[in-house]
Amino acid sequence: MNLLLLEDGDFVAPDRVRLQGRRLQHLREVHRAECGDSLRVGRLGGLMGRGVLFSLNAEQAELQISLDTPPPAKLPLTLLLAVPRPKMLKRVLQTVSAMGVARLVLLNSYRVEKSFWQTPFLEPAAIREQLILGLEQARDTVLPEVTLEKRFKPFVEDRLPALADGSLGLTGHPGEYPACPRAVEGPVTLAIGPEGGWIPYEVELLRLAGLQPVQLGERILRVETAVPALLARLF
Amino acid sequence: MNLLLLEDGDFVAPDRVRLQGRRLQHLREVHRAECGDSLRVGRLGGLMGRGVLFSLNAEQAELQISLDTPPPAKLPLTLLLAVPRPKMLKRVLQTVSAMGVARLVLLNSYRVEKSFWQTPFLEPAAIREQLILGLEQARDTVLPEVTLEKRFKPFVEDRLPALADGSLGLTGHPGEYPACPRAVEGPVTLAIGPEGGWIPYEVELLRLAGLQPVQLGERILRVETAVPALLARLF
Structure with a gap:
C-alpha cells in the first residue's frame, strides 16, 4: 500500500x-x-x-x-480482456488498475470456460476490491470503468465499432501479423485473448469492428504477463 | 503447457x-x-x-x-533482480524464463527481508521447476542462467563492472530520472529493485558499476508487473 x-x-x-x-x-x-x-x-x-x-x-x-x-493521468486505453481464470483475474485487475487503464471490458470468448463467469470474483464488490488494491499500489485515486460483456458477437458487432471509433484498434494475437506498435499517440482500443488465444472467427470479427491483429513475438505469454508487456510497449 | x-x-x-x-x-x-x-x-x-x-x-x-x-532467440539481457517474496518469486521466475531472459542474478538488497533467503523456492531444483514452466508456456527450450548473490556490495563493486561491460547498463528506479529507453539494440544489464525500491546508496553503487537509473513513470508497479513492462519496453 x-x-x-x-x-x-x-x-x-x-x-x-x-x-x-x-x-x-x-x-x-x-x-x-x-x-x-x-x-x-x-x-x-x-x-x-x-x-x-x-x-x-x-x-x-x-x-x-x-x-x-492531482492523480497521475490515465492511459487513454479501452482494454477488452477475455475473462481469465479466477485466480488470474484478481491479479490482472490489480495490474489494469495499477497501470492506469481507463476502461476495461471483460469479454466472453470461445475459449473462456463457462465456469469462469460463475466466480464470485466477478461480483462488482470483488472487482472493486482488486481495483482498489491496484490504485493503492500505484498511487492513483481514479478507478477504471469496468463492464462485463457475456456475449461476444453482439458486443463486437453492435457496440464495439462505436466504442473504438477514433482510437487505434488492436487485437493482440500470436501469428503472422505486424508487430505491436510502440509509443503510440492518442487513444487505443486493445483486445487481449484468453489462454489459448482468440479463435480465427473472433480475430476476424474484431478486425471488422476496427481492431487489427498485432503480435508481440513468437513467445506465448500468460495473460497476466501479456497485459503489462503490451501496455508498456504501447504507451 | x-x-x-x-x-x-x-x-x-x-x-x-x-x-x-x-x-x-x-x-x-x-x-x-x-x-x-x-x-x-x-x-x-x-x-x-x-x-x-x-x-x-x-x-x-x-x-x-x-x-x-531452433528455439526462439534469447533476449540479450542480464537481469539483476532483488529477491522478491517467495510467492512472487515463483511467478517472476516463470515470467523471466517465458520472456527469454538470458541471465538472471537474484541479488540481495537492503529492503529484501532476510527470511526471503531461507525459502525452499530458492533451492536450485525449485528454481529450475519454475523456469521449466516458463519455457513450456512460451515455447522455448533454453533455460536462463541463474545465479544467487547474497551480498550486494561485493557483487556490485567487484563483479558487476565486468559483467555489465559492453552492455547498456540500467537501474529501474522511480524518481527524477530519464525515461527507460525503448527498442534498444545490443545487450542490456538491467537492475530491478525490491518492493519499496533500492535505497539511494544502492542506486549510487549500481551507477558506479555502470548502471544508470531510469524510470517508467510515476506509478509504482509490483515487481511481477515491472519485469514484463520493462522488458517489453526495452526489446
Whole structure:
C-alpha cells in the first residue's frame, strides 16, 4: 500500500478521516505507523496529498489530511480482456488498475470456460476490491470503468465499432501479423485473448469492428504477463 | 503447457521418449491427448519439433519425435533482480524464463527481508521447476542462467563492472530520472529493485558499476508487473 486511499465514508470533517478494518490493520502491522507520522493519502476519485496521524489505537486511526495533488493521468486505453481464470483475474485487475487503464471490458470468448463467469470474483464488490488494491499500489485515486460483456458477437458487432471509433484498434494475437506498435499517440482500443488465444472467427470479427491483429513475438505469454508487456510497449 | 519439454532421461531411443509424472498427467487431463495426436515438443537445451503419441495409459506415454526447429532467440539481457517474496518469486521466475531472459542474478538488497533467503523456492531444483514452466508456456527450450548473490556490495563493486561491460547498463528506479529507453539494440544489464525500491546508496553503487537509473513513470508497479513492462519496453 503506497497510498492510503480514502473514501467518502471515512471523512468525519472536511479535513479529517477515521479508519478501521483493513487499512487500520495495515497501518499498524505493515507500516508500524505512530502518532505524528505523515503518510501519502488520496481521496477516491479525487486529489492526493498527505495525512498526519493524530490518534491510533486497536479500534481506529484518525488523520488530519491535506489534498492538493492531482492523480497521475490515465492511459487513454479501452482494454477488452477475455475473462481469465479466477485466480488470474484478481491479479490482472490489480495490474489494469495499477497501470492506469481507463476502461476495461471483460469479454466472453470461445475459449473462456463457462465456469469462469460463475466466480464470485466477478461480483462488482470483488472487482472493486482488486481495483482498489491496484490504485493503492500505484498511487492513483481514479478507478477504471469496468463492464462485463457475456456475449461476444453482439458486443463486437453492435457496440464495439462505436466504442473504438477514433482510437487505434488492436487485437493482440500470436501469428503472422505486424508487430505491436510502440509509443503510440492518442487513444487505443486493445483486445487481449484468453489462454489459448482468440479463435480465427473472433480475430476476424474484431478486425471488422476496427481492431487489427498485432503480435508481440513468437513467445506465448500468460495473460497476466501479456497485459503489462503490451501496455508498456504501447504507451 | 504450450510445448512438451523433453529431457535427456526421457529418451529411450534417439527419436522416442517415454513420459511419466507431471507431463503424463497434463497430457491426459488437460490436453486429453489420444494415440495418434501430434504435439509440439522441444528438447531441453536443443531443438523443437513434433511428437506423435503412439502409446498412452495411466502409467506412461510414448512419443515418436522429430526435432528440426531452433528455439526462439534469447533476449540479450542480464537481469539483476532483488529477491522478491517467495510467492512472487515463483511467478517472476516463470515470467523471466517465458520472456527469454538470458541471465538472471537474484541479488540481495537492503529492503529484501532476510527470511526471503531461507525459502525452499530458492533451492536450485525449485528454481529450475519454475523456469521449466516458463519455457513450456512460451515455447522455448533454453533455460536462463541463474545465479544467487547474497551480498550486494561485493557483487556490485567487484563483479558487476565486468559483467555489465559492453552492455547498456540500467537501474529501474522511480524518481527524477530519464525515461527507460525503448527498442534498444545490443545487450542490456538491467537492475530491478525490491518492493519499496533500492535505497539511494544502492542506486549510487549500481551507477558506479555502470548502471544508470531510469524510470517508467510515476506509478509504482509490483515487481511481477515491472519485469514484463520493462522488458517489453526495452526489446
